[in-house]
Amino acid sequence: MPPCVTEYSYLVTSSGHPTSQLRVHTTALSVPLNLISHLDPSDPQLWMREGNGIAGNGTALRLEFSGPTRFRDAAETWRRIAAAAHVTDEVRATGTGLIALGTFTFADASATTSVLRVPRTIIGRSDGAAWVTRIRTADDTEFDPLPTASALGSEYRLSLRAGQMSPDAFRSAVADATARIQTGELSKVVLARDLVGRVPVGADLRRPLVDLSLGYPSCWTFAVDGLFGASPETLIRSENGVANARVLAGTISRGSDGERDEIASIALATSDKNLGEHEFAIRSVRETLAPFVSDLEWSEQPFALKLPNLWHLATDVRATLSGSATSLDLVAALHPTAAVAGTPTPDALRLIAECEPGDRGRYAGAVGWLNATGDGQWAVALRCAQITPNNTVTAWAGCGIVAGSDPDAELAETDIKFRPIIDALG
Numbered sequence: 001m002p003p004c005v006t007e008y009s010y011l012v013t014s015s016g017h018p019t020s021q022l023r024v025h026t027t028a029l030s031v032p033l034n035l036i037s038h039l040d041p042s043d044p045q046l047w048m049r050e051g052n053g054i055a056g057n058g059t060a061l062r063l064e065f066s067g068p069t070r071f072r073d074a075a076e077t078w079r080r081i082a083a084a085a086h087v088t089d090e091v092r093a094t095g096t097g098l099i100a101l102g103t104f105t106f107a108d109a110s111a112t113t114s115v116l117r118v119p120r121t122i123i124g125r126s127d128g129a130a131w132v133t134r135i136r137t138a139d140d141t142e143f144d145p146l147p148t149a150s151a152l153g154s155e156y157r158l159s160l161r162a163g164q165m166s167p168d169a170f171r172s173a174v175a176d177a178t179a180r181i182q183t184g185e186l187s188k189v190v191l192a193r194d195l196v197g198r199v200p201v202g203a204d205l206r207r208p209l210v211d212l213s214l215g216y217p218s219c220w221t222f223a224v225d226g227l228f229g230a231s232p233e234t235l236i237r238s239e240n241g242v243a244n245a246r247v248l249a250g251t252i253s254r255g256s257d258g259e260r261d262e263i264a265s266i267a268l269a270t271s272d273k274n275l276g277e278h279e280f281a282i283r284s285v286r287e288t289l290a291p292f293v294s295d296l297e298w299s300e301q302p303f304a305l306k307l308p309n310l311w312h313l314a315t316d317v318r319a320t321l322s323g324s325a326t327s328l329d330l331v332a333a334l335h336p337t338a339a340v341a342g343t344p345t346p347d348a349l350r351l352i353a354e355c356e357p358g359d360r361g362r363y364a365g366a367v368g369w370l371n372a373t374g375d376g377q378w379a380v381a382l383r384c385a386q387i388t389p390n391n392t393v394t395a396w397a398g399c400g401i402v403a404g405s406d407p408d409a410e411l412a413e414t415d416i417k418f419r420p421i422i423d424a425l426g
C-alpha cells in the first residue's frame with residue numbers, strides 16, 4: 001500500500017505543528033561553499049571530515065525518541081517519512097537528497113532525548129561536488145533561500161571545571177572497577193567523567209567547530225542539537241550495500257619529540273593491556289554485524305592511529321550487507337559497543353550506572369546522519385560536549401578499564417581525551 005500522509009499525524013515540527021509529506025530538492029552549486037561559515041551561529045548543524053560534509057540550517061522536522069526502543073522507533077519512523085517524501089535529487093552524491101541528522105543517548109534510561117532532525121536547507125560538498133538541498137513540509141509554500149555566509153562572532157573562552165564526577169571520584173571508581181574485574185565479575189568496563197562550564201550568552205557556536213575541524217581534520221567534526229565534537233571513531237558508514245566501521249580502543253599519549261612518539265606508538269601496539277582492551281571492542285562489533293552481512297573483513301592486527309593528542313589502537317572493518325538494514329538499524333544493533341560500555345555488555349552497563357553519578361546524555365551514544373534510502377554515516381559520540389538552551393556546557397571523556405588498569409594512568413588518559421574540547425572552548 002502506498003504510504004498515506006495521514007499516517008504522519010503524530011509527527012510534529014519544531015514549532016509543535018503537525019506536519020506531513022516532506023518535499024526535497026537538491027541542486028548543484030557551481031562552487032563549493034565553506035560549510036561552517038554558512039551555519040547558524042546559535043544552532044549549527046554540521047557533519048564534516050577533511051572539509052567534506054553537510055551543513056544544515058533551520059528545522060523542517062525534529063523528532064524526539066527515548067527509552068530502550070529509541071533507535072528502533074527512530075529507524076521505523078524514518079522509513080515511513082522517507083517513503084512518503086517527494087525527493088528530486090539532481091546531484092546524487094553521498095549526503096544529497098533527504099537527510100536527517102541524528103544524535104542518540106548512551107543509556108536507555110537517559111533523561112536526555114535522542115533526536116532526528118531534518119534541516120530546511122543543507123549545503124554539502126564531497127569530492128569536488130557541491131550542492132544545496134532545500135526541504136519543506138506540505139504546509140510551507142516555498143523553500144528557504146540559500147543561507148548566506150557570515151563572519152565569526154567575537155572570540156570567547158571558558159574554563160571547564162569538574163562536573164558530577166571529580167578526578168578523585170574517578171580514580172576510586174577505576175580502582176573499584178579494576179578490583180571487580182580481577183575477581184572475574186566482568187572483563188572490561190568503560191568509565192567516564194565530566195567537566196562543566198557556561199558559554200557566554202550570544203556566543204557564536206561555530207567557533208569551536210572551526211577549531212575542531214582544523215585541529216582534528218581526520219575526525220568527524222559534528223554539531224547536532226547542541227552536541228558538538230570531533231570523533232575519531234566511525235560506528236558505521238553504509239553506502240550502496242557496503243558498510244565500514246573503525247573500531248578504536250587502547251590509547252597512549254603522543255611523545256614529546258619524534259623519537260619518543262615512535263616509542264609511544266610501539267609501546268601501544270605491543271601492550272598486552274591495550275591489545276586485550278581492543279580485542280573486546282573489535283569482537284563486539286564483528287559479532288554484532290555478522291547477522292547483517294554476507295562478508296566481513298578486518299585486519300588481524302590493529303594499527304596505531306595517530307591523532308594530534310594521542311595514539312589509538314584501531315581496526316577497520318568492511319562488510320557487504322546482505323539484507324535491507326538501514327544504517328540506523330545497524331547503529332541500533334551495534335550500540336553500545338565494548339569501546340564505550342564494556343564486556344559483557346549487561347554487566348558493564350550495570351557497573352557504569354553504579355559508578356558514574358551522572359547521566360552521560362548523548363556522550364558515547366551515536367551521532368551522524370542518514371538519507372532516504374537508509375544509507376548514512378554514524379560516529380561514536382566521543383571527544384564532545386553538549387550545550388543546553390541555558391548555555392551550560394558539559395564535556396565527557398572515558399577510558400576502557402581492564403584487569404591491568406591503573407587509576408592515575410586512566411585519569412591522565414581522560415585529560416588527553418578532553419584536550420580537543422578544552423582547546424576548542426579555551
Ligand SMILES: C=C(O[C@H]1C=CC=C(C(=O)O)[C@@H]1O)C(=O)O
Pocket residue numbers: 190192233248249250251312338339340382383396397398399400401417
Ligand atoms: C570512551 C572514550 O574512548 C573510547 C574510544 C577509544 C579508545 C578508548 C580507550 O582507549 O579507552 C575508549 O574505549 C572517550 O574518548 O571518552
